Amino acid sequence: MSEAILRNQVIQKAWEDPSFKQRLLSDPKSALKEALGISIPDNVTLKAVEEGSNEFYLVIPPSPASGVMKSDVTTLGSW
Template structure:
């Protein structure tokens, strides 16, 4: 498993367990990532969050 996949899994797990964190992750993903993982994402990198609905599937 890559480091990116591990980080993503940790973020998703935290979002499932903590509704307030999930809201922050959707609203301000860079700040939420820094809070949980201690990783600061540079300003020139854009981070987007999407929440799948039961009738949707996102492939990236």
């Protein structure tokens, strides 16, 4: 399953299931494991945030100085 498909499934489920959405916001790793069987490694921090109609988030990946190659930038936001 591609990252885009997975992301869309999580968003759709959050829109349709208020209790899943609350679990996703408070404990995203457990919510994903329970609802979709997705395990996130312990050494990975996962944060779920809800955008508002006038509020958007821009995720800035690690800088190239940290050893990330420019060609890798498109995959940095992947789960």
